[in-house]
Amino acid sequence: MKAAGVIVEYNPFHNGHYVHLQETKKQTGTHCVIAVMSGNFLQRGEPALVSKWSRTKMALEAGVDIVVELPYAYASQNAEMFANGAISILSALLCEEVCFGSEHGEIKDFQHAAQFLKQAAPTYNEKVKNAIDKGYSYPKASSIAFNEVKTTNVKLDLSKPNNILGYHYVKAIHDQHSSLTPLTITRTGAQYHDEEFTSPSIASATSIRQTLFSKSGNINDIDNYIPVSTKNHLINYYNQYNRFHSWEAYFPLLKYKLLTSSLAELESIYECEEGLEYRLMKYIKESTSFITFMGKIKTKRYTWTRLQRLCLHILTNTKKDDLLQLSTLSPYIRLLGMNTRGQQYLNEVKKKIQLPIISKAASFEDPLFMLDITAAHVYASILPEPLCSTAIKQEYSTPPIRFDEDARKFK
């Protein structure tokens, strides 16, 4: 059996993801799709709407065969490290292809851009540095530098979010000498950052979340954009925990953490650079919500996402030291769920997989894995007791979720 990989957040799983999944199966002719999915916290430095367990169920019901977790150390990072972690896991799981959605949609242009930028690296890097010195954020500086160095035959637009990610997937494949074949499909119907519904059946996850969090929001308002299974899991989660997760709910913990930390402690947090600790301390006392706090600390130099990730690392107490020796290759694979076919695939290839596959958290020890555990603790910390304790226990003792696709039932 051969497998293809997808790199996802499924926050939540929607019709666009379903199209991506079907296209992946069609283009690769594979019967086993492996999703490497961010855990409880996402690349933009924010909590997932519902837990990774609930999102794993959505994925399995929608036809993903295996769901593994992208460790916190990669999931809550810039595009480059995010891509490295995800690609290394799909390679380790012996996938033949990885298929990603992009605005551009032509894989050869990603390959070309990656090769081109490798050659142009010295000039490109200098131009990035110059733009940063002028006060631009890193993503903006990269985009400016790319436009300055690129020749007319480089067709990729690296200002689009999914093109950037795709470019880093392809680059990671090259850098890691991975045998993965990259494929891309054009994202249709909605753009990544869209906040309003623009298509009859496809909406961005952003707009779906905005609807759920809006005051007048009703879960029925997103019926057109999500599979019924997603809706059921969202309702189940809400009924069990009485909430969806958002940064605002974590703001009291962030504020408490900041107000009890010394400047030296803050400076030791991952991504706390160039005296940002002073800026955070200056504004936290008077800030009454996460959004007003972010508004106050935002500068031209740092993107919202970059600062949001910093806040996340503060919340999870992730130190520079914790990620000092972070490899571009993930040292383990955490299995979150699988269906019968997924299990069959793993049985076939498991002797050839060179990384430890974690089925139960309690039985694995690794400094990097401790960050995932801490992230799970933090994710649960806003839940009232006894739900908080239950969610924490689940993290240690839950075996991978098993889905019987024929019977359409979880085991």
Add this chain to the structure above:
Amino acid sequence: MKAAGVIVEYNPFHNGHYVHLQETKKQTGTHCVIAVMSGNFLQRGEPALVSKWSRTKMALEAGVDIVVELPYAYASQNAEMFANGAISILSALLCEEVCFGSEHGEIKDFQHAAQFLKQAAPTYNEKVKNAIDKGYSYPKASSIAFNEVKTTNVKLDLSKPNNILGYHYVKAIHDQHSSLTPLTITRTGAQYHDEEFTSPSIASATSIRQTLFSKSGNINDIDNYIPVSTKNHLINYYNQYNRFHSWEAYFPLLKYKLLTSSLAELESIYECEEGLEYRLMKYIKESTSFITFMGKIKTKRYTWTRLQRLCLHILTNTKKDDLLQLSTLSPYIRLLGMNTRGQQYLNEVKKKIQLPIISKAASFEDPLFMLDITAAHVYASILPEPLCSTAIKQEYSTPPIRFDEDARKFK
């Protein structure tokens, strides 16, 4: 004008405190009583029912002339350090007497016990150590050792909580070569740890708090035991903040803090000794309330109070390093409130007072004072916004509370 001192927590101010205050005035013939009061967190390692500002108002309305704060570094400590901090502040404020309540009620026996134990120190200390080696808690070991070394002419019973405190006040006066004269009055009507009302007008603060926190508790149930002014301030606080403060409200923060700390970080916390960090980490995940957590971590070796103080230091992130060089003498005096007479006294003596008197937090910097500020941050952290931000702002910008005793009005 001469002044006498009292050492208090006023949690909340009740009729027993009023008797103590009147007796102090009577016995000392003073017109100015200075109360050195614990701030937002108390000696038993728990949050005060209401903020230090509200408790200062209770004290002023009841006839205290000056209220100053016992810094966190002394207030949340064992009896010895608590006494040292309090006595040093009253000495610095040039009080002539200090008057404390005790079960024993005879000051000469405190003096005698202090002198006796000074001579018997080598034998006594060895016996304390032996008892600790057998697994007893420090207070229990001290009491055992004292009973073993004391001769028949030593009459003080050092197993009673207020006798212990009183003994340490007298010892601190000796050790600091203070010119304070100690006086004691017998506590009547209620013992410190009483949980039920046993007298028609005097109840322990413990029983008053228990009533307020009990499910059927009504503020009118404590009418007999508190002045009307206390009742009004309790009601005002409750109306403003919609709560009284208890450990249970801080438990989610404590749990979050523990679950995001490394063992090394916990070990660096003040009073985290002998591997206690492992014990805390073992039980926090499954604990759904502060009281169940305490029940699980409690051992014969450590008293409830000792462990509660450790939890408080974890909550406030107070490190061993922060208190490494703690002097027995407080380096500053924070003024919380005064009446006209108190102000007159301060004007008269201020040139002779050798410590800085802090009237506004924003204008003073000292590493030890930072602990008071952090404690205020933590105290506010359970309040919903914008109350949390308001309470924090108050800590920085509130000038001392002024009370006009003739007009019976706060200015």
